[in-house]
Amino acid sequence: MADNVSSSSSTSATITPPETKSWADVADEEAAAEIKLDSLVVDESKPQGALGLTNPDDSTIEAVTSGDTPYTSAKRFEDLNLSPELLKGLYVEMKFEQPSKIQAISLPMILTPPYKNLIAQAHNGSGKTTCFVLGMLSRVDPNVREPQALCICPTRELAIQNMEVLLKMGKFTGITSELALPPDQANYIPIQKRPPITAQVIIGTPGTFSKWLQHKKLGLSKMKILVFDEADHMLAMSGFRDESIRIMKAIAKASSNCQVLLFSATFDDDVKDFSSKIAGEIFKREPNQMFVKKEELSLESVKQYKVHCPDELSKIMVIKDQILELGEKVGQAIVFVKSRNAASMLHQALVKLGYEVTTIQGALNIEDRDKIIKEFKEGLTQVLIATDVLARGFDQSQVNLVINFDLPVQYGRYSEPDNEVYLHRVGRAGRFGRRGAVFNLLCLDSDDMIMDKIEKHFNSQITEVAPWNSREAFEDALRRAGLL
């Protein structure tokens, strides 16, 4: 799973403006009030990555603390007052050595009383999951046999993946957990016949949480920590805003001092404003916040390319002749398409040409979804066609190639890119600083315009691969990405 790449760089950080001092130093200031609402920009020069890895740490995070609680950056996990069982999980199971940058900054904010709310943005593949999983595990009281931590995710796949991390990290703690997901056929029990939930940590999707609440199967009075993974999407109008707020309000009512953590790699300005507002309104406290500038969000280890294709059919030929052929040597690949229908079309076309590909999308039944993800994670399949069900959070370190068969656009505004989804898709490659490449397949004039807008938005370089049917051009691109 998540291999922690230990940082060889110095742990000191530079804070600008106005003067230069380290994050750790700030907490030592006598007048803690001085840092109140100050912007702390943590900046490190990037060390050279060894073995094809670059430093996964977030180079530029702007953190804003609210109130006068002093925080000291955690250089070692021992600094965090964790139980011996949890430390053992970190070292033995997770094979971590020391906190990554985001962990060093956010964990003290999560674990220090008065347990303020936190809105945390950090790069894709930088270890956000381990932050909030560690947060949940360390805030749960193992002696209280009631639900104390909740993590809400946008997809079934992400909930399962997060649970795997929790089980691994919490292996020695004895803390109990349960998935809140629609059951597959084999495990189906009518909700009325279910006993009340007693697991201490629960991870799941909003619909099932709502259902459990509605049937009074989930007690909220002991709730200490509520996590929203992919929080910007969970709170977006076009996402799960209503359901998320309903759950938040129910918890705030039953357990008024429950801590709320919002984690994501992306927060567009609207959602950013809304998030801090809602967290404050419902839970009556100003949240701590850490953000990354959008220009700083592109992963440097992942090369981005665009390919002009004369028509839709040639896009399929690119997948067939370049990706499927070259991909073998390069690692696993995910091909993103715009719709369930487009997914089945592409799938059928490639199968007809004699290739083995698998596809995941929301219309498949639960059993098939679970199976296809399992096969891909075990490396049994090489190329996975996916809708945006897999755009966010999916963590498979062997994925080195991402293909945007269709560019992500906003619903109802099809000439506008969905920058956030774009960034999340790119983030499926290059986990934890690994090398990767993204190929954007462009066909229509509007594709060009959308690509330009994405380029401008992130101020990132997207190199052209031409011509579309040249093996040499693709090999060269992969070489430049460090994959060949």
Add this chain to the structure above:
DNA sequence: AAAAAAC
């Protein structure tokens, strides 16, 4: 010319 969850 949408995906996601779940009724």
